[in-house]
Amino acid sequence: MNLPVAELLTFFARHGRELPWREKSAGPWGVLVSEVMLQQTPVSRVLATYRDWLRRWPTPAALAADSPGEAVRAWGRLGYPRRALRLHAAAVAITQRHDGRVPRDLGDLLALPGVGDYTARAVAAFAFGARVPVVDTNVRRVVNRLVRGIDDGGPAGAADRALLAELLPADASTAAALSVALMEFGALVCRASPKCDDCPVRDRCRWLTAGKPAATVTRRPQAWHGTDRQVRGRIMAVLRASPGPVPTADLDAVWPVAEQRRRCLDSLLADGLAVRRDPDSVALPGG
Ligand code: SF4
Numbered sequence: 587m588n589l590p591v592a593e594l595l596t597f598f599a600r601h602g603r604e605l606p607w608r609e610k611s612a613g614p615w616g617v618l619v620s621e622v623m624l625q626q627t628p629v630s631r632v633l634a635t636y637r638d639w640l641r642r643w644p645t646p647a648a649l650a651a652d653s654p655g656e657a658v659r660a661w662g663r664l665g666y667p668r669r670a671l672r673l674h675a676a677a678v679a680i681t682q683r684h685d686g687r688v689p690r691d692l693g694d695l696l697a698l699p700g701v702g703d704y705t706a707r708a709v710a711a712f713a714f715g716a717r718v719p720v721v722d723t724n725v726r727r728v729v730n731r732l733v734r735g736i737d738d739g740g741p742a743g744a745a746d747r748a749l750l751a752e753l754l755p756a757d758a759s760t761a762a763a764l765s766v767a768l769m770e771f772g773a774l775v776c777r778a779s780p781k782c783d784d785c786p787v788r789d790r791c792r793w794l795t796a797g798k799p800a801a802t803v804t805r806r807p808q809a810w811h812g813t814d815r816q817v818r819g820r821i822m823a824v825l826r827a828s829p830g831p832v833p834t835a836d837l838d839a840v841w842p843v844a845e846q847r848r849r850c851l852d853s854l855l856a857d858g859l860a861v862r863r864d865p866d867s868v869a870l871p872g873g
Pocket of ligand 1: 728775
C-alpha cells in the first residue's frame, strides 16, 4: 500500500488555493487560528473573519490581553462560538507558558487548553513541517478510497492516523507537504461526490478500480431549523451586537418558544459564552 506522492504534490502545486494561512507570513499563530476556525466552517466563510482576527490580534499575546467576550464578538457568525473561547484560552496559555510563541512540540501543543488532537497535529505539520499524520474527514476519505478501496463517511480516528503514519514519506518536509496536498485534494477533487473523470490519480485508485462499491457509512446532514443551535445562534447575535449587558426581556423576540429559549440561554451561560450581570441581564464574558 502506498500513496501517489509525486502526483498529489504536483496536483497541489498546480491547483492548490492561495489561502492567507498558507502564506509564510501567517506563521504558527495564523495556522492555529485558521485550523480552529476551519474545524466546522468552510473556507469561504472563514476568510473574512480570519483576516479581521489576525489584523486585530496579530499575536497570541494581543488576544490574551483582550477579553474572552471580545473574542466571541469577533467570532461573528462562524458558528460553534465555544471555539472562540478555546482560542482565547490557548492564547493565554501560550503567552504564559511559552513566552507568547506557539510551541512546536506536539506534546506542548496538545497541552494547550482547547487544542485537540487534530488541531495540534495540523499546527505541527503545517506550521513547523513535522512528520505527523493529519487526518480530517477529507483526508480520511481520500486515503480510504485510494489505498483501501472503500468509501466510508465516518469520522476520523486513531486507526486512520496509524494508517497515514505508515504511508507518509520518511522525509519530514515532504510528509508535511503531502499532508496539505491530501487535504486540498479531498476538498477539490476527491470530494464526497468525487470528480473521478478529472482525477490525476485515477489510475492508482483502488475504489475506482473496484467499481466504486457503495459507502459503508454515510453522514446525515445536520439539521438546523428549529434546533437549539439555531436558537443559541440568535441569542449570541443579540449579545454580540450590544456594547453592554442585554436585558433578558429583550431576548424574548429571538424565539417564540419560551422554554426552548430559556434552555438555550442556560446552556450558553453554562458554556461560559454569556454571563449574568444581574438577575435581569446577560452579556458576553469579560466585556
Ligand atoms: S478516482 Fe475518484 S475516488 Fe479515486 S481518488 Fe480520484 S477522485 Fe477520488
